[in-house]
Amino acid sequence: MPTVAVTDASFEEDVLKSDKPVLVDFWADWCGPCKMIAPALEEISEELGEQVTIAKMDIMENTGVPGQMGVQSIPLMVLFKNGEPVARKLGAAPKGALKSWLEGEL
Template identity: 80%
Template sequence: MPTIAVTDSSWEDDVLKSDKPVLVDFWADWCGPCKMIGPALEEISDELGDKVTIAKMDIMANTDIPGQIGVKSIPLMVLFKNGEAVAQKLGAAPKSALKGWIEGEI
């Protein structure tokens, strides 16, 4: 399952009302580390898509939700379960570390 793009307007339906955990990657096009982890998140989404939705939110195009959540640095990955933020990871990491963290949290 490919990653999905989440926007300020789709946030409630895509993340808060999801019937499975959603990992949201807050990123921006100018962020080098964000670009580095993008392909790994795509692969993880394919591998774990039945257990978790991997979503990406461009903080430059969508400012409301990142502001409400308090995103100050990127890449920031926040895991939501039942509409609540339950875990977060700041910064880039190798695919194996990202996947292990996600699997440990879901």
């Protein structure tokens, strides 16, 4: 499954009401580390797509949700289960580390 773009408008439906866990990657086009981990997140989405949805939110185009969540540094990945944020990971990491962290939280 490819990653899914979410917006302030679609966040409730796509993330909070999802019937499976959703990992939201808060990112911006000017963020180098965000671009570094994007291919890894795409691969993880393909590998774990049955278990988790990987979503991306551009914080420059969407300010509501990142503001409510207190997003101050990116890349920030937040895992939601049953509409609740249950885990956060700040900063870039190699694919293996990201996948291990995510699998440990699912």
